[in-house]
Structures are given as structure tokens and as C-alpha cells.
Amino acid sequence: MAHSAHRDALPHAAPAAAVEERAPFGADPEKRRRILKAAVRTFGRRGFHEARIAEIAAAAKVAEGTVYLYFRNKEDLLGVVFDESMEDVLEKGRSLARSKAPAAEQLTALVDLHLQFIGSDRDLASVFQIELRRSARLVERFSRSKLVEYFRLLADVLRAGIASGEFRRNLEPRLAVRILFGAADEILSEWLLSGEKKPIADAKQLVGTLLRGFAAPGDSLKVAARRRRKPQ
Amino acid sequence: MAHSAHRDALPHAAPAAAVEERAPFGADPEKRRRILKAAVRTFGRRGFHEARIAEIAAAAKVAEGTVYLYFRNKEDLLGVVFDESMEDVLEKGRSLARSKAPAAEQLTALVDLHLQFIGSDRDLASVFQIELRRSARLVERFSRSKLVEYFRLLADVLRAGIASGEFRRNLEPRLAVRILFGAADEILSEWLLSGEKKPIADAKQLVGTLLRGFAAPGDSLKVAARRRRKPQ
Amino acid sequence: MAHSAHRDALPHAAPAAAVEERAPFGADPEKRRRILKAAVRTFGRRGFHEARIAEIAAAAKVAEGTVYLYFRNKEDLLGVVFDESMEDVLEKGRSLARSKAPAAEQLTALVDLHLQFIGSDRDLASVFQIELRRSARLVERFSRSKLVEYFRLLADVLRAGIASGEFRRNLEPRLAVRILFGAADEILSEWLLSGEKKPIADAKQLVGTLLRGFAAPGDSLKVAARRRRKPQ
Amino acid sequence: MAHSAHRDALPHAAPAAAVEERAPFGADPEKRRRILKAAVRTFGRRGFHEARIAEIAAAAKVAEGTVYLYFRNKEDLLGVVFDESMEDVLEKGRSLARSKAPAAEQLTALVDLHLQFIGSDRDLASVFQIELRRSARLVERFSRSKLVEYFRLLADVLRAGIASGEFRRNLEPRLAVRILFGAADEILSEWLLSGEKKPIADAKQLVGTLLRGFAAPGDSLKVAARRRRKPQ
DNA sequence: CATGAATGAGGTTTCATTCAT
DNA sequence: TATGAATGAAACCTCATTCAT
Numbered sequence: 001m002a003h004s005a006h007r008d009a010l011p012h013a014a015p016a017a018a019v020e021e022r023a024p025f026g027a028d029p030e031k032r033r034r035i036l037k038a039a040v041r042t043f044g045r046r047g048f049h050e051a052r053i054a055e056i057a058a059a060a061k062v063a064e065g066t067v068y069l070y071f072r073n074k075e076d077l078l079g080v081v082f083d084e085s086m087e088d089v090l091e092k093g094r095s096l097a098r099s100k101a102p103a104a105e106q107l108t109a110l111v112d113l114h115l116q117f118i119g120s121d122r123d124l125a126s127v128f129q130i131e132l133r134r135s136a137r138l139v140e141r142f143s144r145s146k147l148v149e150y151f152r153l154l155a156d157v158l159r160a161g162i163a164s165g166e167f168r169r170n171l172e173p174r175l176a177v178r179i180l181f182g183a184a185d186e187i188l189s190e191w192l193l194s195g196e197k198k199p200i201a202d203a204k205q206l207v208g209t210l211l212r213g214f215a216a217p218g219d220s221l222k223v224a225a226r227r228r229r230k231p232q
Numbered sequence: 233m234a235h236s237a238h239r240d241a242l243p244h245a246a247p248a249a250a251v252e253e254r255a256p257f258g259a260d261p262e263k264r265r266r267i268l269k270a271a272v273r274t275f276g277r278r279g280f281h282e283a284r285i286a287e288i289a290a291a292a293k294v295a296e297g298t299v300y301l302y303f304r305n306k307e308d309l310l311g312v313v314f315d316e317s318m319e320d321v322l323e324k325g326r327s328l329a330r331s332k333a334p335a336a337e338q339l340t341a342l343v344d345l346h347l348q349f350i351g352s353d354r355d356l357a358s359v360f361q362i363e364l365r366r367s368a369r370l371v372e373r374f375s376r377s378k379l380v381e382y383f384r385l386l387a388d389v390l391r392a393g394i395a396s397g398e399f400r401r402n403l404e405p406r407l408a409v410r411i412l413f414g415a416a417d418e419i420l421s422e423w424l425l426s427g428e429k430k431p432i433a434d435a436k437q438l439v440g441t442l443l444r445g446f447a448a449p450g451d452s453l454k455v456a457a458r459r460r461r462k463p464q
Numbered sequence: 465m466a467h468s469a470h471r472d473a474l475p476h477a478a479p480a481a482a483v484e485e486r487a488p489f490g491a492d493p494e495k496r497r498r499i500l501k502a503a504v505r506t507f508g509r510r511g512f513h514e515a516r517i518a519e520i521a522a523a524a525k526v527a528e529g530t531v532y533l534y535f536r537n538k539e540d541l542l543g544v545v546f547d548e549s550m551e552d553v554l555e556k557g558r559s560l561a562r563s564k565a566p567a568a569e570q571l572t573a574l575v576d577l578h579l580q581f582i583g584s585d586r587d588l589a590s591v592f593q594i595e596l597r598r599s600a601r602l603v604e605r606f607s608r609s610k611l612v613e614y615f616r617l618l619a620d621v622l623r624a625g626i627a628s629g630e631f632r633r634n635l636e637p638r639l640a641v642r643i644l645f646g647a648a649d650e651i652l653s654e655w656l657l658s659g660e661k662k663p664i665a666d667a668k669q670l671v672g673t674l675l676r677g678f679a680a681p682g683d684s685l686k687v688a689a690r691r692r693r694k695p696q
Numbered sequence: 697m698a699h700s701a702h703r704d705a706l707p708h709a710a711p712a713a714a715v716e717e718r719a720p721f722g723a724d725p726e727k728r729r730r731i732l733k734a735a736v737r738t739f740g741r742r743g744f745h746e747a748r749i750a751e752i753a754a755a756a757k758v759a760e761g762t763v764y765l766y767f768r769n770k771e772d773l774l775g776v777v778f779d780e781s782m783e784d785v786l787e788k789g790r791s792l793a794r795s796k797a798p799a800a801e802q803l804t805a806l807v808d809l810h811l812q813f814i815g816s817d818r819d820l821a822s823v824f825q826i827e828l829r830r831s832a833r834l835v836e837r838f839s840r841s842k843l844v845e846y847f848r849l850l851a852d853v854l855r856a857g858i859a860s861g862e863f864r865r866n867l868e869p870r871l872a873v874r875i876l877f878g879a880a881d882e883i884l885s886e887w888l889l890s891g892e893k894k895p896i897a898d899a900k901q902l903v904g905t906l907l908r909g910f911a912a913p914g915d916s917l918k919v920a921a922r923r924r925r926k927p928q
Numbered sequence: 929c930a931t932g933a934a935t936g937a938g939g940t941t942t943c944a945t946t947c948a949t
Numbered sequence: 950t951a952t953g954a955a956t957g958a959a960a961c962c963t964c965a966t967t968c969a970t
Binding site (some may be wrong): 049068104130133158163165166167168169171174176177178179181182183184185186187190197200201205206209210211213214215216217 | 263281317336356361362365390393397398399400401403406407408410411413414415416417418420422432433437438441444445446447448449
């Protein structure tokens with residue numbers, strides 16, 4: 001999951017439509033899928049810039065021109081990969097967030113979703129962790145709403161947990177969202193780049209650590225509090 | 233601080249040598265600085281791919297060819313920006329880590345260094361948070377060792393904190409490092425892309441939250457622990 | 465009427481056959497007409513190169529493939545526009561030339577035909593005055609014979625006028641044909657490109673001026689004649 | 697000489713500057729000339745659309761990129777050919793028009809300039825008679841002012857001739873200009889496309905015919921006049 | 929050391945045309 | 950006969966890099 005996607009005041013025409021690929025009437029959905037799959041593979045392995053449309057087309061066993069029947073251009077292809085993947089993830093995320101489970105469990109489930117989604121496919125991971133961060137314009141156009149919705153899911157769970165007394169009263173949900181996302185994102189990047197078989201931690205470990213905190217019980221916070229009063 | 237973009241099996245030349253710019257004997261260090269500064273500005277505003285060597289040269293008031301007297305190529309220029317910035321940061325980081333202050337304070341200081349460094353210059357932030365994540369080869373060659381050292385600084389502080397009883401015995405330092413770095417990184421990305429004046433949290437807030445944890449005192453962990461035993 | 469664009473030694477297939485569109489037996493003549501009309505409109509407004517077959521097909525309310533049932537290719541479509549328009553014009557021109565009217569009147573009528581034909585429709589004018597001059601191969605194949613016949617009509621009238629004593633004995637018919645055609649053509653181009661409502665002269669004015677000549681009675685010719693004897 | 701170039705209300709930014717090629721400081725004028733010459737040759741023989749920049753570059757013995765150092769793009773290259781050729785012609789035309797010779801002689805000299813200029817080089821002729829008429833935009837940008845000035849030279853001579861009594865009082869100069877230009881233009885097109893060695897007429901013959909008129913002395917005008925009164 | 933003119937590789941995208949239905 | 954999805958060829962131009970001065 002790309003994290004970028006902010007930049008408040010860029011005008012964008014038809015947000016949804018702009019994202020939509022150019023699908024000919026009666027389009028062959030199987031062909032479309034083949035192209036998307038080939039794109040993930042190729043973008044993931046070669047990187048967006050090094051990926052050649054000719055290569056994607058060949059991998060999808062279609063002519064080069066056919067790619068442009070289904071997608072506006074190369075960037076659009078990347079955008080659609082993001083968009084549809086995110087939609088799948090969000091679909092699952094929404095239903096997880098609808099469950100009545102304790103907040104901690106919901107958080108774990110959402111983070112697990114994140115880690116599983118990216119962590120299950122190195123090519124896709126490469127697209128999400130590397131390629132998608134390249135282009136502000138791209139991110140602007142494609143990832144805004146989907147990612148924001150994912151953040152909102154996390155924030156809602158956090159707020160519910162605070163309200164139910166499961167989480168600290170003075171926990172700042174927006175900051176906590178960034179911590180959760182940033183930590184998971186970093187774990188995935190590390191996994192991707194290290195070449196290890198599995199990420200350094202799973203959702204339970206990560207969320208567990210975040211809930212419990214780093215400090216030894218009854219200790220660090222007081223120290224920190226004490227120090228804070230002293231001038232630098 | 234960018235970290236990403238290693239691809240599994242990219243061959244990379246002699247890391248140290250590759251990092252070294254082509255500095256003619258007696259090169260004008262002032263000119264070199266001007267070029268680097270122009271590069272940060274240009275990469276930051278235009279992005280690496282859109283940045284033109286001609287533009288950087290013009291901004292630095294040197295001829296295009298001169299850039300190549302000081303730097304191997306465009307990618308090298310980006311790499312040197314990273315490398316020298318990181319070296320500055322590491323220098324400070326090392327001295328912070330040498331202090332005898334409590335671990336929590338050291339952590340806060342290191343995170344503060346991270347946030348201040350990136351958060352003080354949008355152009356530089358853009359280079360670190362966006363441009364540097366683009367090129368597998370680049371990061372492979374340039375960022376590995378410096379970034380690893382930064383991670384080691386964090387890890388050392390964490391281990392010291394665990395040893396001193398300041399942090400939980402069962403805290404996993406490698407995971408904690410990723411959490412710290414990932415959260416700070418995400419906060420910076422959010423700040424960069426949102427266009428807000430300041431990041432949503434400073435080092436104290438971030439580290440405070442991480443040390444204390446999300447869960448309400450005496451609550452969530454038990455809940456989480458209990459649930460964990462039940463099959464899904 | 466376009467005339468140009470022959471290149472010296474272009475091989476050209478069977479001129480007649482090449483001109484013939486691929487008309488399937490029982491083809492719908494109404495559909496054919498719609499396509500031709502759409503072609504004039506589109507070629508005229510967009511230019512040949514910018515005109516898209518898809519656009520012409522859409523304007524004619526047929527499928528793209530259907531265009532190729534009636535016409536060999538895009539160039540053929542342009543050629544047929546020329547050819548059939550010229551045939552209409554020639555039909556009228558032949559009957560004008562068969563009349564027993566004085567040569568001056570016949571000339572005027574023919575020039576009027578030229579000006580009215582092109583001057584009545586800016587799209588058609590654009591095709592004839594601009595687009596048709598573009599393609600050597602095209603004009604080579606399509607326009608030669610029709611245009612030559614038009615020139616012959618003019619030449620016949622001129623010769624008849626000379627024979628009848630209406631025109632100067634030493635008038636060179638071939639030159640006069642080119643003058644008549646070139647002047648009318650230029651007037652039409654000027655009209656087309658100027659955006660004016662009407663051409664700067666009608667057939668009567670043009671032919672009148674050409675018949676009468678520029679020189680003041682009894683003057684310039686002597687001057688010109690005198691000068692001519694001197695060596696350069 | 698292209699005849700088109702009208703269209704009143706198209707906005708164009710810096711008319712002169714837009715025409716100007718991109719000349720690097722210290723540009724090699726010899727190289728520039730070689731490229732222009734190669735362009736005339738290639739455009740003339742292949743046509744603008746079929747001409748490949750690679751071909752022009754090879755003919756000029758420069759790298760492809762070098763073409764773009766001297767000229768903005770392919771169209772600009774064509775425009776500069778027109779512009780500089782016209783400037784040469786205009787230079788001569790202006791001095792011819794400054795002479796105190798009789799109007800008929802001046803006209804002949806100007807038409808001769810036109811015929812000699814285009815008629816001396818089939819490649820150049822092809823560019824002027826065919827390629828330059830293709831693109832309204834091109835003509836719009838490049839030929840407007842130069843061609844208009846040429847027309848003005850002709851018009852000035854005509855007006856002077858009328859004033860001096862050399863030409864008919866009621867001669868319409870604007871129409872006469874178009875006749876002169878159109879006739880010469882047509883003669884050149886015919887020559888170009890026919891493959892004949894020389895144009896069908898030289899300036900003296902053409903201007904002589906136009907001054908004297910087609911009609912037999914004392915005849916045709918009366919006839920025409922008489923007929924004109926009768927209803928069609 | 930510095931210059932900047934010259935080089936030339938490289939790839940997306942369009943769109944005329946085809947052909948299976 | 951009609952369709953329109955699929956094809957795939959084709960070339961301009963940019964710009965990082967070099968090298969003669």
C-alpha cells in the first residue's frame with residue numbers, strides 16, 4: 001500500500017472517470033485480466049520505467065495496440081493495478097471493520113490484511129512499495145480515495161477502541177493510524193528488499209508490540225515526563 | 233530516509249567506489265556544493281526523471297559538461313545527495329547515541345533528528361521520500377550501508393534500554409526499529425504530500441506513543457491474549 | 465480544382481482500376497453517399513492526415529469496417545471524392561462547351577462553373593485547394609485524366625474563339641488555359657484562406673479582365689515590344 | 697511561392713520569433729546550411745510526410761539530434777526553408793520594384809523572379825508548389841507576411857502603372873495581382889508535374905499575354921458588353 | 929579545469945486496415 | 950453485408966553523456 005496520496009489542492013476533473021480504463025464495449029474480461037497480470041509481473045520485475053509495453057503485451061499474449069484498447073496508457077495501467085487491488089483489499093477491510101470483535105482484534109485483522117496482501121506477491125509488493133511512490137501525479141490521480149478510505153477504516157477502529165476503553169483515552173487516532181500503517185509498510189519494504197522469505201513480523205506481533213508499547217511497565221513514561229519539564 | 237528499492241538479485245559493483253563521485257584533483261568544492269544544491273532543488277521539484285541536467289547546471293551556474301567533472305552521472309548525483317546528507321545525519325546520530333542519556337531520550341533525539349532533517353526542507357524531503365525510492369539500482373548502491381548504520385544506532389539504543397530495564401524485556405529490537413523508522417517515515421510522507429506546514433507529530437509525541445503503547449493500562453493485552461487462544 | 469502533385473517518374477497502376485472503389489455487388493448506394501459526404505466534411509475540416517477513418521465512419525453512421533467495403537482505403541476515399549466531383553463538373557462543362565455561344569461567353573461559363581463548384585462549399589474547397597495537393601501518388605492516380613479533360617474544354621473554347629476571330633490570332637491557347645485556370649484557382653485559394661464571404665471576383669470580372677488585358681489601349685504593348693528588341 | 701497564407705483571425709504569439717529556428721549560440725552556419733539543403737532535397741523528393749528526419753540528417757552528415765539544435769522540429773524546418781527562400785526573393789523583388797522602369801517591365805521582372813526562383817530547382821519547386829500547401833497551420837505561421845509582402849510589391853507596381861497611364865484606369869489591382877500570381881503559379885505547377893524541361897512560358901510571354909488580353913483588337917469587349925445586357 | 933555543441937539510442941502511442949463472427 | 954475488436958508497424962524527439970577546443 002502506497003502511503004503517499006496527499007496533496008490537497010490539485011484540481012482533478014472527474015476523479016472516478018479519470019481512473020477508469022478505456023474498455024471497449026464487449027471487451028474481453030479475460031484478456032483484460034491477462035494484461036493486468038502481465039503488467040504487475042513486468043512492472044514488479046523491471047520497474048515502471050524499464051517496463052516496455054511490448055513486453056507486457058507479449059506476456060499477455062496480445063498485440064501492443066490491444067493494451068491501449070483496455071487502458072488509456074502505461075500510467076493508467078499502473079493506476080488500475082493499484083485501484084483494483086485496493087478495491088479488493090478495501091472490500092475485505094470493510095467487512096472486517098463491520099465485525100463486532102474487540103478493537104485490538106480488528107486492528108490485527110486489518111494489519112494482517114495489509115501484510116498478507118502485499119506480502120503474498122513480490123511483484124505486486126514491488127509495484128506497491130516502490131513503483132507507486134514514484135509519481136506524485138499518479139498517486140494523486142489514483143490512490144487518493146482508496147488509501148484515504150483504508151486510513152479511515154483504521155481510524156474508526158481506533159476511535160471505537162478508545163470509546164470502549166480498550167485503548168488509552170489520550171491516544172491520538174491520526175497519529176496511531178500513521179504508526180500502524182508506517183510500521184507495516186516499513187516491514188514490507190524491508191521484507192521486499194532483504195529478499196527474506198517472510199516479513200520480520202506478522203500482524204499479531206506488530207499490533208501486539210504497538211498496543212503494549214516499548215516501555216517496561218511503570219517506568220519509561222515517568223522518566224520521559226520528568227525530562228520534559230527540564231529545558232533543553 | 234529512504235530505504236527501499238533493492239531488488240532481489242541485482243548485481244552491484246563495488247559499493248564504496250560506486251558512491252564516490254569523480255572528483256578531479258583540486259576540484260572547486262564551492263562549485264561542487266552549488267551543483268549538489270541545485271540538484272536537490274531540481275530533483276525535489278521536478279522529480280528525478282523530469283529533472284534535466286541542463287537545468288541543474290544552469291541553476292548551479294556551470295556548464296553541463298562541468299557536472300560530469302564532479303559527478304559520474306545523473307544517478308550518481310542523486311546518490312551523492314543521499315550519501316552526504318546521510319553522513320551529516322549519521323554524524324549527529326552517532327554523537328547522540330554516545331550520550332549517556334536514558335534510552336527513551338536517545339530514541340527521541342534520534343527520531344527528532346530524522347524528522348528535523350527531512351522535515352526542514354521540502355525539496356530534500358521530496359528527494360528522500362519519493363525520488364530515492366524509485367530506482368532499485370540506485371538505492372542498492374548508495375543507501376544500503378548508510379541506512380543500515382542508522383538502523384543500527386536505533387537498535388543499539390533499544391538494546392541498551394532493554395538491558396537497563398527501561399524497555400520491556402521481550403521487546404524485539406529489530407521490529408521496534410522498523411516501527412520507529414516506519415512511523416517517522418510515514419509521518420514525513422504524509423506531511424510532504426499533504427502540504428501541511430508541520431508534520432502531525434513531533435518526535436516526543438511519536439516516541440511517547442510508541443513507548444506507552446495504544447492499549448489502556450491493564451486492559452487490552454489480556455483481552456488480546458484471551459482472544460488469541462480461541463480458534464478463528 | 466487541384467492539379468498538382470505529380471512527381472516525375474512515379475509508377476502508377478492501372479489508372480482506371482485504381483480509381484474504382486471496391487463496390488460489393490448490391491452495395492447500398494445511400495450508404496456509399498453518406499460515407500462520401502462524411503469524408504468531404506471530415507477531410508475538409510480536419511485535413512486528410514488528421515481525419516480519422518473512425519470519425520468518418522461515425523459521421524456516416526456506419527462501422528469502420530464498412531468504409532472498406534465501399535472504398536479501398538483512405539486515399540481512395542479522397543480520390544473518389546475528387547473523381548466524382550470532377551465528373552459532375554465535367555458533365556456540366558461538356559454541355560456548356562457544346563453550346564454555340566460566343567467563345568467569351570463559354571469561357572465565362574466554364575470559369576463560373578469552376579468558381580461556383582469550389583466556392584459553394586468550404587469543406588469541398590478545402591479538399592480541392594489544399595488536401596488534394598498533398599499527395600503525389602494520389603493526384604497522379606486520380607486527378608490526371610479528369611483535370612486534363614477540363615483543360616481540354618477550355619483549350620477547345622479558346623481555339624474556337626481564335627478561329628472565329630473573337631480572340632487574338634497569336635494567342636497561345638495552352639498558356640491561356642493555364643492563365644484562366646491558375647487565376648481562378650488562386651482566387652479560390654485566397655477566398656478559402658481569407659475567410660471572406662465571397663471570392664474577390666466572379667467569372668465575369670475575371671474573364672473580362674483577361675480578355676481586355678491590363679494595358680491601357682494603344683500603350684504598353686509598344687513599350688514592351690520596343691524593350692524586347694534590346695539585348696538583356 | 698505558396699499562395700495560401702490567409703486566414704484572418706488566428707491568434708499567433710510572436711510572429712517573427714515563432715518562425716525563428718532554435719540556433720545555439722555560436723552555431724555553425726555551414727552545418728545549418730547543410731541541413732537546410734538536405735531538407736529541401738528530401739522534402740522535395742519524398743514529400744514532407746514521407747521525409748524522415750533521419751534521412752535529412754544523414755544527407756546533411758549530422759546526427760539526428762543536431763537537426764533539433766538548429767530547428768525546432770520537422771515543421772519548423774519546412775517553415776525556415778520557405779521563410780529564408782522568400783526573404784531572398786523579396787530582397788531582389790524590393791530592389792526591382794524600386795527601379796524607375798516602366799510598370800510593364802517591373803511586372804515582367806517580378807514574374808520572372810517568381811518563375812526563375814521556383815523554376816530553377818525541382819526539389820525547391822516541389823516544396824513550394826506542393827508541400828507548403830498542405831498545412832494550413834504551417835502556412836499560417838510561416839508564409840503570411842512574406843507572401844503578403846510579395847503581393848504588395850505586385851500591387852504597388854500595378855497601381856503605379858495605372859497612375860502613369862500605362863495600365864487601364866479601371867483595372868482592379870487586387871484582381872490583377874491574383875491573376876499574375878495564380879498564372880505563374882499554375883505554370884510552375886504544370887512544369888513540375890509534367891516533367892517538361894522548361895515551363896510552358898516565360899515571364900515575358902506571360903506578362904505580355906496578360907497586358908494585351910485575349911480578345912482580338914476592337915472586338916471581344918464589345919461583344920461581351922453587348923451580351924451582358926441580354927438576360928441569360 | 930571548463931565549456932557546450934554534438935551525438936544517437938530508444939520507446940510510447942496512434943490509427944489504417946483486417947477478419948472472425 | 951456489416952461489424953468493431955484486434956492488430957502491429959512506424960518515427961519523432963528528448964536528453965544524458967561525450968569530447969574537441
